[in-house]
Amino acid sequence: MRKTVQERMDDLKVSMIKYYRHKSLVTQNIFTACLLFSDNKAMMARGVAICSVLDSFSKATGRGIALSRALKAAESEGSSEPINNYPYRWRTLFVGRSMRIKTKEDKDYFNDKVLPVLTEIQDIEKGDVKTQTEEDSNGNMKVKILYRIPRDYPLEETSKIFDYKSEFMPQPTDIEKKLFLL
Numbered sequence: 462m463r464k465t466v467q468e469r470m471d472d473l474k475v476s477m478i479k480y481y482r483h484k485s486l487v488t489q490n491i492f493t494a495c496l497l498f499s500d501n502k503a504m505m506a507r508g509v510a511i512c513s514v515l516d517s518f519s520k521a522t523g524r525g526i527a528l529s530r531a532l533k534a535a536e537s538e539g540s541s542e543p544i545n546n547y548p549y550r551w552r553t554l555f556v557g558r559s560m561r562i563k564t565k566e567d568k569d570y571f572n573d574k575v576l577p578v579l580t581e582i583q584d585i586e587k588g589d590v591k592t593q594t595e596e597d598s599n600g601n602m603k604v605k606i607l608y609r610i611p612r613d614y615p616l617e618e619t620s621k622i623f624d625y626k627s628e629f630m631p632q633p634t635d636i637e638k639k640l641f642l643l
Contacts, residue, residue: 466528466532469532469536470532473497473505473532473536474499475498475535476500476502477498477502478495478496478531479495479496479498479640480494481636482494483618483636485578485618486574486575487558487614488615489512490518490523491512491618492509492619493512493520493523493524493526494510494623495507495524495528496531497531497535504631505535505629506531506534506535506628506631507531507627508526508530508533508627509527509530509544509623509626509628510522510527510530510626511615511626513612513615514612530626530627534625534627534629537629538629540625540628540629541625542625542627543625544616544620544623544624544625555609555611556610556612557609558607558610559605559606559608560575560606560608561603561604562604562606579608590606591606591607592604593607622634
């Protein structure tokens with residue numbers, strides 16, 4: 462008979478579960494990580510769920526995938542599922558995104574915060590970032606900024622931090638040390 466998640470955690474003597482997310486200004490969520498801690502507060506496993514730029518973000522789905530990968534690592538006492546960041550994996554290399562600009566502060570935010578990130582992740586050429594003005598039903602003008610991001614961007618960012626999606630006895634990252642006082 463198949464065990465429940467709670468029974469699996471009891472068998473492993475998991476005393477604490479912690480989650481955290483890594484976000485980006487251009488795609489929102491990049492990954493959700495789940496950490497399993499033993500009774501002596503040692504990190505015993507980590508699971509990572511990477512959010513594709515084509516996914517609709519779901520906190521519950523990310524946590525479920527990350528937890529299942531952390532349990533897999535703890536039960537097998539091994540790391541698996543290397544993060545395969547191979548450039549040009551897909552035929553569609555870029556995904557379009559947009560941001561609505563309603564105020565001067567929105568425009569400044571885009572120019573000061575988002576545009577530098579876009580420039581860093583791809584070679585922005587003239588025409589890669591477009592502005593579209595539209596009128597709503599009340600006659601108010603709204604500006605929409607259209608841009609493209611590489612489809613592999615979440616994988617690239619995640620591979621800078623982790624080697625595996627399912628990892629047994631991982632070394633805490635700097636972020637984890639800071640968040641969980643490890």
